[in-house]
Structures are given as structure tokens and as C-alpha cells.
Amino acid sequence: xxxxxxxxxxxxxxxxxxxxxxxxxxxxxxxxxxxxxxxxxxxxxxxxxxxxxxxxxxxxxxxxxxxxxxxxxxxxxxxxxxxxxxxxxxxxxxxxxxxxxxxxxxxxxxxxxxxxxxxxxx
Amino acid sequence: xxxxxxxxxxxxxxxxxxxxxxxxxxxxxxxxxxxxxxxxxxxxxxxxxxxxxxxxxxxxxxxxxxxxxxxxxxxxxxxxxxxxxxxxxxxxxxxxxxxxxxxxxxxxxxxxxxxxxxxxxxxxxxxxxxxxxxxxxxxxxxxxxxxxxxxxxxxxxxxxxxxxxxxxxxxxxxxxxxxxxxxxxxxxxxxxxxxxxxxxxxxxxxxxxxxxxxxxxxxxxxxxxxxxxxxxxxxxxxxxxxxxxxxxxxxxxxxxxxxxxxxxxxxxxxxxxxxxxxxxxxxxxxxxxxxxxxxxxxxxxxxxxxxxxxxxxxxxxxxxxxxxxxxxxxxxxxxxxxxxxxxxxxxxxxxxxxxxxxxxxxxxxxxxxxxxxxxxxxxxxxxxxxxxxxxxxxxxxxxxxxxxxxxxxxxxxxxxxxxxxxxxx
Numbered sequence: 005x006x007x008x009x010x011x012x013x014x015x016x017x018x019x020x021x022x023x024x025x026x027x028x029x030x031x032x033x034x035x036x037x038x039x040x041x042x043x044x045x046x047x048x049x050x051x052x053x054x055x056x057x058x059x060x061x062x063x064x065x066x067x068x069x070x071x072x073x074x075x076x077x078x079x080x081x082x083x084x085x086x087x088x089x090x091x092x093x094x095x096x097x098x099x100x101x102x103x104x105x106x107x108x109x110x111x112x113x114x115x116x117x118x119x120x121x122x123x124x125x126x
Numbered sequence: 127x128x129x130x131x132x133x134x135x136x137x138x139x140x141x142x143x144x145x146x147x148x149x150x151x152x153x154x155x156x157x158x159x160x161x162x163x164x165x166x167x168x169x170x171x172x173x174x175x176x177x178x179x180x181x182x183x184x185x186x187x188x189x190x191x192x193x194x195x196x197x198x199x200x201x202x203x204x205x206x207x208x209x210x211x212x213x214x215x216x217x218x219x220x221x222x223x224x225x226x227x228x229x230x231x232x233x234x235x236x237x238x239x240x241x242x243x244x245x246x247x248x249x250x251x252x253x254x255x256x257x258x259x260x261x262x263x264x265x266x267x268x269x270x271x272x273x274x275x276x277x278x279x280x281x282x283x284x285x286x287x288x289x290x291x292x293x294x295x296x297x298x299x300x301x302x303x304x305x306x307x308x309x310x311x312x313x314x315x316x317x318x319x320x321x322x323x324x325x326x327x328x329x330x331x332x333x334x335x336x337x338x339x340x341x342x343x344x345x346x347x348x349x350x351x352x353x354x355x356x357x358x359x360x361x362x363x364x365x366x367x368x369x370x371x372x373x374x375x376x377x378x379x380x381x382x383x384x385x386x387x388x389x390x391x392x393x394x395x396x397x398x399x400x401x402x403x404x405x406x407x408x409x410x411x412x413x414x415x416x417x418x419x420x421x422x423x424x425x426x427x428x429x430x431x432x433x434x435x436x437x438x439x440x441x442x443x444x445x446x447x448x449x450x451x452x453x454x455x456x457x458x459x460x461x462x463x464x465x466x467x468x469x470x471x472x473x474x475x476x477x478x479x480x481x482x483x484x485x486x487x488x489x490x491x492x493x494x495x496x497x498x499x500x501x502x503x504x505x506x507x508x509x510x511x512x513x514x515x516x517x518x519x520x521x522x523x524x525x526x527x528x529x530x531x532x533x534x535x536x537x538x539x540x541x542x543x544x545x546x547x548x549x550x551x
Contacts, residue, residue, distance in 0.1 A: 035340055037300050052491050059488035062342040063481070067503055070478050076504045078531075079489060082496025086489070094340050100495075107528075 018042035026105040033061035035094030061096035134182040164188040183210040194224040275343040280331035303334040311338030319350035449537040453523035479519030502531035
């Protein structure tokens with residue numbers, strides 16, 4: 005079960021990321037598969053998003069284990085791009101961004117993510 | 127209307143908790159009843175339907191543990207929670223083993239009281255469900271594990287064979303630990319999953335001393351299948367007796383006992399204290415399964431073009447590229463290897479593509495995002511793409527970082543266009 009400081013840490017990270025131009029939504033899936041979003045949604049929407057973020061986490065985790073190093077993954081859809089990255093402890097950040105955003109946005113998101121991880125025990 | 131019944135010999139505490147919880151519940155349809163002895167509680171239970179009984183452990187005459195046992199016999203459908211000032215591990219284990227869904231410490235301040243309130247309300251929102259009984263023919267351990275994980279259950283899957291017992295710990299649909307004899311973690315899990323027979327039963331979840339497994343169950347099952355395949359256990363001549371992959375001999379019948387399927391608690395609410403999702407030890411599901419006689423498995427064929435080929439002409443968005451790929455693996459929808467260039471272990475790449483293809487459906491649940499075009503993987507020293515054109519899966523990799531994924535896709539298209547797969551198009 006999630007403790008409050010951890011939840012707050014990742015909520016703050018998401019709020020910071022969601023302020024970046026081109027970012028539409030962010031979410032974190034912890035190593036225990038608990039999913040954290042900064043904003044409240046309807047239960048139905050939340051259930052859909054939790055499934056999505058868990059699937060993102062599963063995929064990047066498996067890719068890591070297939071000797072693909074510690075990857076950053078981008079899911080390119082017709083209208084959006086979903087950037088996904090994972091920590092050494094299995095915490096996964098998934099961020100929906102504008103499809104036309106460049107790699108510099110992903111770099112900025114990753115910098116924030118790594119900095120948060122480095123400053124905490126998570 | 128849900129009724130929460132608090133049973134405690136401390137009258138002041140009962141009055142306080144009833145008053146505070148009532149004020150917090152606002153207009154919610156929750157009624158808070160109190161009983162200062164087990165006798166009073168039994169009378170209330172006879173008079174009105176009660177959803178959750180919240181019990182103190184240390185009470186005179188009949189203590190909380192004995193009351194739990196009584197409730198299990200007399201009111202098996204009522205949810206039970208413990209609220210005690212003596213939150214010792216021995217008590218905790220005993221109470222959970224006797225059907226308590228929650229084991230909570232008595233609150234000492236308002237914040238703790240709020241946590242207790244939230245946990246109890248959560249319990250009301252996810253009542254126990256009764257299970258079904260039935261027989262499933264030809265079920266496998268993998269089928270059972272998949273069903274339990276998909277259902278988001280928390281339990282322990284105990285597998286019994288003539289050589290001993292193994293346990294797989296599942297928490298909210300995720301495999302977190304396994305042990306088999308002296309083995310623990312992945313080794314234990316794969317040993318269990320590569321068994322060809324035995325009996326298994328599920329037990330209520332209890333946290334293991336260690337969480338040794340972090341992979342998704344999909345990955346674990348795929349790895350198990352791969353290990354089983356590599357071990358040669360499936361390459362059995364007709365009429366030949368199958369040999370066990372692990373140390374445990376193979377009985378011909380599997381008996382599967384499964385417990386009631388419990389609703390899982392929301393796991394994204396950081397405000398709640400750590401409480402296990404516990405199910406009663408009552409067994410509601412019984413499965414029996416006959417293991418079919420071993421069938422020799424056909425080796426995967428290369429270049430079996432029995433599917434719709436990729437029609438690159440329909441994909442003008444992919445630019446033709448002169449980039450040299452370090453790896454290209456293409457497989458069919460059924461997992462057959464169509465093309466391998468440069469991969470030392472194409473079977474693992476096919477496994478990866480199969481997992482991705484499952485996850486694509488889940489990740490694509492937002493129609494407003496549109497159709498998935500491809501996935502790009504950016505590693506420290508490589509760039510790769512994954513895509514699923516026309517019922518196939520294609521994995522392309524270049525051992526350099528920051529290669530534009532569109533170039534890799536172009537190179538994949540180039541390579542495939544000149545391959546045998548495309549002569550069929």
C-alpha cells in the first residue's frame with residue numbers, strides 16, 4: 005500500500021510535468037502496480053487509465069528484461085504520443101504528449117523523473 | 127443501508143467512535159451500532175443485517191478471537207475487522223487466519239481515526255462475494271494462474287505433488303513471490319510452472335517475508351512456456367510417457383481447489399493504511415482437470431506464410447531508408463518466425479512481440495488517441511521499433527542511440543520488401 009509521502013512525491017512530479025508545454029497527462033505506476041494520478045477523474049475513466057498505465061509499465065518492464073537495457077519507450081498514436089520511462093526499482097512514468105513534440109520534451113520529462121528518483125528513496 | 131457494528135468493552139471508546147464516524151459519514155447510508163460485549167453483539171446480529179463487525183481483541187469472558195470463530199460459523203457472510211490496542215504480530219496472524227478482513231490498530235489521534243474510517247468504508251464498498259462450484263476440464267496451472275491474476279485476486283496458490291509443496295503468492299493480480307522446497311523467487315516459480323501435474327489449492331493471502339518477483343504475470347507465463355519448450359518436455363514421441371521437467375513426477379489428474387474470488391481494494395488510494403486483501407478460507411470453487419496425453423509439439427516453422435502479408439504499398443508514410451539494421455525479427459500472428467536477420471535469439475524477440483501485441487490492445491483503450499502506429503524504444507546504445515502491420519509483428523533494431531525511429535521503420539520496410547514474405551504480396 006502506498007504511503008502518503010510517496011504519493012505526494014509523485015503527484016508533485018506529475019504536476020510539474022503537466023505544466024510543460026505539449027504535455028497532456030501524466031501518471032505513475034509503482035513497482036507494486038499501484039497507479040497514481042495527480043488529478044481526479046470519474047471512476048470509469050480512472051479504471052481505463054489505470055489499465056493503460058499498468059500495461060505501459062508491463063511493457064517497458066519486459067523490454068528491460070529482454071536485454072534492451074533501461075529504455076525510454078514512445079507509443080506513437082495517430083493523435084498523441086505516450087512517453088514511458090522506468091526507474092531501477094520498477095517505478096514507471098507514463099506521459100501523454102502532443103504528437104508533434106520533439107525529443108527535447110521527452111528529455112526534460114526524463115530529467116525531472118530521474119531527479120525526483122534521485123532525491124527520494126523511491 | 128450498511129451497518130457497522132463495533133464490539134468493544136471500552137464504553138467511552140465506543141461512544142467516541144460512534145459519534146465521530148457518524149459525523150464524518152454525512153449523508154452516506156451507513157449506520158453505526160455498538161455493543162459492549164459479545165452477548166450484546168450476538169443479539170444485534172440476530173435483530174438486524176450487519177455488513178461489518180469491528181471487534182476488539184481483548185474483551186472479558188469471550189475474547190475477540192473466539193468471537194471471530196463464532197461469527198465464521200453463525201454469520202459467515204458478515205465481514206470481520208479487528209480494531210485493537212494490541213496490534214501484535216501473533217494476534218494479527220491469528221485474526222487474519224480466522225477470517226478477519228482487516229487488522230487495525232486503535233486510533234490515537236484524528237488522523238489515525240480518519241485512516242480507520244477510510245479502511246472500514248472501503249470494506250463496505252467491496253463486500254465479499256460468494257463463489258461458484260464447478261468442474262473445469264483440461265485446465266492447466268497456467269490457465270488457473272492467468273484466471274486468478276486477471277481477476278485481481280490476492281491469495282496463495284499452493285501446489286502439492288508427491289515431492290512436496292510449493293507456493294505462489296499473488297497480490298492484487300500480481301505474482302510477488304514463490305517458494306518450492308529450498309528454492310525461492312523466479313527459480314521456484316519456474317519450477318512450479320513447468321510441472322506437468324499435481325494438485326493445487328488456494329489459501330487466503332498472507333504477505334510473504336520477501337517479495338522476490340516483480341515481473342508481470344504475462345511475462346512469467348511466457349517465460350515458463352519458453353522454459354518448458356527449451357527443456358524438451360514437449361518433444362515427446364507418441365505413446366511415450368512424459369517426463370517431469372521439475373523434480374516432481376507427473377500424476378495424470380490435477381485437482382484444483384480455488385477460493386472465492388474477492389473484490390480487490392483500490393490500490394491507488396494512498397490515504398489508506400497497509401491492510402491485506404483477505405478472503406475467508408472457505409472454498410467455493412473446486413476444479414478438477416484431466417491432463418490430456420502428451421502431444422508432440424510441432425517445431426515452429428520458419429517462413430510459414432499463411433497470413434495476410436504486409437502490404438507496404440498501403441503504407442506510404444514509411445520512408446524508404448538506407449539504414450542498415452542490426453536486427454530484424456518478424457513473426458506471424460500465431461508466433462511463427464517469418465524473418466530473422468541478426469538476432470541471436472529470435473524466439474525471445476517473438477516472445478516480446480507477442481507480449482507487446484497483447485498490451486497494445488490495453489494501451490489503445492483511449493479512442494481519442496487514435497490508432498497505434500508504432501512503438502519506439504530508445505536505449506542507451508540502441509534504438510528499436512515495434513509495429514504490427516497486417517497481422518504480423520516486426521521488430522527492428524539499430525545498435526546506435528538516437529536514430530530517428532522513422533528511419534528504422536523505413537529500413538524494416540526495405541528489408542521486408544526484398545524478403546520472401548513479400549513475394550507473396
